[in-house]
Amino acid sequence: MEDEVPMRYEIDRLNDLVILYCGRNSEYVLSIGRENLAALIGLGTKAIEELAAA
Numbered sequence: 001m002e003d004e005v006p007m008r009y010e011i012d013r014l015n016d017l018v019i020l021y022c023g024r025n026s027e028y029v030l031s032i033g034r035e036n037l038a039a040l041i042g043l044g045t046k047a048i049e050e051l052a053a054a
Helices: 034-053
Strands: 007-012 017-022 028-033
Touching: 017 034, 028 034
Parallel strands: none
Antiparallel strands: 007 017, 017 028
């Protein structure tokens, strides 16, 4: 993805999901539950730390 990619999210409270949209026309869509979202954020945080250390 490009540096400045539009991103947004929606909450599906009924199914306890978050839907993440990325791209100018929401080309990328990820539906993810609460626990997996936390794991994804943790993984992303580790990746950011590793990039900062390089």
